[in-house]
Amino acid sequence: MMLGAAIFGGSHNNSATAIWEAGVGLETEIAQLRRGDLDALSTLLTRYQNRLYRYLLRMVRQPAEAEDLFQQTWLRVAEKIHNYDQNRNFDAWLFTLARNLAIDHLRRLRPESLDEPVGDHAGGESAAARLVSRETPALDRVLARERTSRLADAMETLPVIQREVLTLRFEEELKLEEIAEILGAPLSTVKTRLRRALDRLRGNLESQFPGENWQ
Amino acid sequence: MSDHDKIRELLPLAAAEVLDQQEERLLAEHLRTCSVCAAQLEEWRLLAGGLRRLPTPQPRGVVVERARAMAQIRLTEHLEHQWNRGVMTGLIAFAWILTLLSWPVFRFISGGFLSMLDPQFSHTWLVFCVFTTLVWAGGGAAAILLSMQQRRERSLA
Ligand SMILES: [Zn+2]
Numbered sequence: 001m002m003l004g005a006a007i008f009g010g011s012h013n014n015s016a017t018a019i020w021e022a023g024v025g026l027e028t029e030i031a032q033l034r035r036g037d038l039d040a041l042s043t044l045l046t047r048y049q050n051r052l053y054r055y056l057l058r059m060v061r062q063p064a065e066a067e068d069l070f071q072q073t074w075l076r077v078a079e080k081i082h083n084y085d086q087n088r089n090f091d092a093w094l095f096t097l098a099r100n101l102a103i104d105h106l107r108r109l110r111p112e113s114l115d116e117p118v119g120d121h122a123g124g125e126s127a128a129a130r131l132v133s134r135e136t137p138a139l140d141r142v143l144a145r146e147r148t149s150r151l152a153d154a155m156e157t158l159p160v161i162q163r164e165v166l167t168l169r170f171e172e173e174l175k176l177e178e179i180a181e182i183l184g185a186p187l188s189t190v191k192t193r194l195r196r197a198l199d200r201l202r203g204n205l206e207s208q209f210p211g212e213n214w215q
Numbered sequence: 216m217s218d219h220d221k222i223r224e225l226l227p228l229a230a231a232e233v234l235d236q237q238e239e240r241l242l243a244e245h246l247r248t249c250s251v252c253a254a255q256l257e258e259w260r261l262l263a264g265g266l267r268r269l270p271t272p273q274p275r276g277v278v279v280e281r282a283r284a285m286a287q288i289r290l291t292e293h294l295e296h297q298w299n300r301g302v303m304t305g306l307i308a309f310a311w312i313l314t315l316l317s318w319p320v321f322r323f324i325s326g327g328f329l330s331m332l333d334p335q336f337s338h339t340w341l342v343f344c345v346f347t348t349l350v351w352a353g354g355g356a357a358a359i360l361l362s363m364q365q366r367r368e369r370s371l372a
Pocket residue numbers: 219222245249250251252253
């Protein structure tokens with residue numbers, strides 16, 4: 001509880017107007033891209049580069065592999081954009097392209113990662129070791145950073161399928177319906193997956209850092 | 216409490232803000248009387264907040280620029296391909312029109328000659344078919360040669 005408050009304080013806000021304006025801009029860009037406008041492709045790439053890379057990195061975990069998939073995804077966008085139905089959600093369409101590539105990639109390289117949950121090992125060096133190795137600019141900032149990386153580490157130990165649903169919901173902030181579309185699964189499955197992922201993540205954190213009131 | 220366990224299942228989903236209306240109502244009712252679940256929900260919310268604030272990894276600039284360049288080339292190729300197909304369709308339509316239009320002209324010029332060859336019955340349809348086949352065979356051969364040349368150029372590039 002205290003731990004959580006210390007780490008995760010802060011607010012998360014988005015102005016509705018900004019979202020609306022972004023949506024209108026996006027529609028124009030997509031329409032231009034469908035007509036073959038290279039600048040529109042460039043603008044879209046810039047708009048989505050961080051989100052798409054983050055999703056791919058959460059899926060495959062290796063930056064080099066995520067980078068390769070990132071490039072492949074944009075090639076797919078260039079090839080498939082004329083098939084894109086303007087009434088569909090673009091985020092879901094884009095992430096589905098990326099997902100198909102990532103899943104194919106994992107199936108080829110690490111097929112076991114797709115069906116078997118990865119073991120719950122603690123990620124890397126201990127938190128205490130890392131704290132010591134760092135200078136202490138301001139204790140609370142160090143703690144905040146430290147705990148964020150603990151959370152990231154704990155998330156990395158989850159199976160792909162669970163990491164994926166967490167990143168889509170919490171980092172990409174996609175709606176349940178959009179996630180279901182990307183995963184090609186019913187809403188109830190997405191919810192179950194989300195619950196199990198959170199359960200397991202919390203379990204991992206509690207077992208790795210038992211003294212920290214994660215209960 | 217009978218629905219206590221059921222509510223516990225809803226807590227992480229509540230933190231993820233994906234409950235439907237009925238689940239929301241159920242949860243709200245339960246929370247009014249159960250401080251244990253209320254405390255648990257707070258925990259889940261903190262975890263959810265932590266996930267929302269994980270640092271966003273950024274792709275390297277060189278990777279982004281390469282992706283941009285490659286995608287733009289692919290898009291250009293794709294458009295060219297579409298344009299070629301459009302041109303081909305146009306040419307085929309044009310060739311058909313030309314074939315049909317030139318037939319009466321051909322008949323007019325060669326009418327005397329043809330009737331001399333075979334005065335008994337009309338060869339109109341037969342000759343039309345031969346004429347059309349010749350024209351189209353010529354056109355087809357040209358198209359095949361053109362596409363072979365294009366392929367060779369592409370493989371050299
Ligand atoms: Zn309760």
